[in-house]
Amino acid sequence: MSLVKKPVGPAIRGDGEQEPPRLSDEGASAVGEYCGKYYELCARGNLFIYTTAAAGIVLTTVAATNQFTVWNPAGSGYNFVPLVVKFGWNAGAGNVIAGQIAYYSSANVGSALGLPISVFTAIAPVPAYLSGPCRRVSAMRFSTTNTLPAAPILLRPSKFSLWQGRDASTLAPFVMVENLDGSIVITPGNTFVIAGSGAIIPNFTISVIGAEIPIPLEA
Amino acid sequence: MEDRTRVEMRVGPARLADDAEAAPRLGNSGEQIVQELNGRYYEQVIRGNVFIYSTVAAGIALITPAAAGLIPTIWNPTGSGYNFIPIRLVLGYVTALHNTPTNITLATIPNAGNTIGAGLPIVTFTDVAPVNALLGSGKISKMRWAPAVCTFTPIPTFLMTTGISQFTGEDATAVAPFQLCVDFDGTLIVGPGNTLSLGSVGATTTSLYTVSIIGMELPVPLIA
Numbered sequence: 043m044s045l046v047k048k049p050v051g052p053a054i055r056g057d058g059e060q061e062p063p064r065l066s067d068e069g070a071s072a073v074g075e076y077c078g079k080y081y082e083l084c085a086r087g088n089l090f091i092y093t094t095a096a097a098g099i100v101l102t103t104v105a106a107t108n109q110f111t112v113w114n115p116a117g118s119g120y121n122f123v124p125l126v127v128k129f130g131w132n133a134g135a136g137n138v139i140a141g142q143i144a145y146y147s148s149a150n151v152g153s154a155l156g157l158p159i160s161v162f163t164a165i166a167p168v169p170a171y172l173s174g175p176c177r178r179v180s181a182m183r184f185s186t187t188n189t190l191p192a193a194p195i196l197l198r199p200s201k202f203s204l205w206q207g208r209d210a211s212t213l214a215p216f217v218m219v220e221n222l223d224g225s226i227v228i229t230p231g232n233t234f235v236i237a238g239s240g241a242i243i244p245n246f247t248i249s250v251i252g253a254e255i256p257i258p259l260e261a
Numbered sequence: 262m263e264d265r266t267r268v269e270m271r272v273g274p275a276r277l278a279d280d281a282e283a284a285p286r287l288g289n290s291g292e293q294i295v296q297e298l299n300g301r302y303y304e305q306v307i308r309g310n311v312f313i314y315s316t317v318a319a320g321i322a323l324i325t326p327a328a329a330g331l332i333p334t335i336w337n338p339t340g341s342g343y344n345f346i347p348i349r350l351v352l353g354y355v356t357a358l359h360n361t362p363t364n365i366t367l368a369t370i371p372n373a374g375n376t377i378g379a380g381l382p383i384v385t386f387t388d389v390a391p392v393n394a395l396l397g398s399g400k401i402s403k404m405r406w407a408p409a410v411c412t413f414t415p416i417p418t419f420l421m422t423t424g425i426s427q428f429t430g431e432d433a434t435a436v437a438p439f440q441l442c443v444d445f446d447g448t449l450i451v452g453p454g455n456t457l458s459l460g461s462v463g464a465t466t467t468s469l470y471t472v473s474i475i476g477m478e479l480p481v482p483l484i485a
Binding site: 095208 | 266267268269270271274275276277278279280281282283284285286293294295296297298299301302303304305344346348352354360361362363364365366369371419420421422423424425426427428429430431434436437439440441442443444445446447448449450451452453454455457462463468477479481482484
């Protein structure tokens with residue numbers, strides 16, 4: 043057995059030196075981040091962009107048809123982990139009804155088109171490493187034109203709710219980005235759906251950045 | 262026989278003096294307790310790998326991507342040997358009454374090459390030197406940055422929304438100050454031979470923004 047010991051306190055070291063990492067005065071190991079939080083996953087070809095066209099879609103009350111849907115097919119071998127969801131407002135929305143944007147899911151949706159998912163016009167997810175060496179193809183299916191077996195079940199509200207703000211509102215520009223940060227994992231045979239709740243929500247460009255992670259070997 | 266070493270650390274609080282040698286601290290769940298030493302991007306900045314790509318302070322209008330260009334564009338030339346990794350996008354509102362309602366988007370041209378010319382993906386490109394975030398560093402950016410003046414053969418392809426939007430809002434409106442900032446957090450890497458442009462969905466926008474993109478330039482990793 044070997045009890046690891048590290049030096050305590052500030053250090054100034056040159057490139058190429060071999061030294062142990064240091065501790066704080068409270069015994070914490072001092073660490074420094076290399077790049078952004080998701081860089082390693084992105085560089086490994088595990089991140090994809092699932093996006094509507096720039097012109098966007100209207101988010102209606104959740105229903106069985108035409109939902110923003112990422113479908114993790116049964117047997118994909120991957121979990122889908124949505125990391126960041128971005129909403130961009132598009133002009134032309136004149137009749138906003140107050141409500142919320144929420145996340146939903148359909149369970150046991152299999153792997154093949156037919157039943158329970160009868161229509162699914164696929165849009166290819168884009169690798170988030172542009173021209174990356176992995177050339178990995180997404181294991182998910184993404185669509186905004188589809189027929190699901192039933193209205194998906196609510197997971198939780200997104201952090202965005204709406205009143206009757208509209209194009210002509212004299213309000214300041216705004217940011218609609220939610221970091222899910224690994225808080226939802228979609229296993230094979232399930233969907234991740236974004237829709238309105240109890241209202242008709244205006245037209246948004248919607249982009250999700252998600253990770254596709256091989257299913258871990260758990261006991 | 263396999264040479265194995267069992268590594269042990271010490272559970273619980275510690276009060277240590279500088280220059281001592283001590284065991285690293287563990288939590289009661291067996292986790293190693295760590296403390297970030299500097300800001301998240303300090304290591305890259307101090308190595309001279311982070312650059313600031315800005316428009317003029319007077320700002321520009323963000324418009325729909327088109328062959329006519331005129332949109333802020335970072336171009337990672339083919340053969341640069343570096344990836345461009347955006348860290349943060351910051352928009353500073355400058356002025357304008359009666360904005361066009363729309364959202365701000367990212368667009369890209371793949372296979373953009375490394376040469377400017379008629380009939381090539383990049384037809385014109387008025388470079389402005391990015392500023393190294395290690396002020397005083399002599400390290401030069403491997404990217405090319407056109408904050409406003411550029412033209413293309415293909416129209417840059419929509420990549421995703423930034424999540425930043427505007428209503429008709431008027432700058433005379435009495436609202437609280439607001440933030441227009443998006444962190445990328447390593448979720449996008451622009452390999453050599455690609456561009457990254459900032460545009461909008463709306464046909465025109467009348468509002469002017471000072472645009473700053475902060476990004477890293479790292480050698481392309483050896484990944485299978």
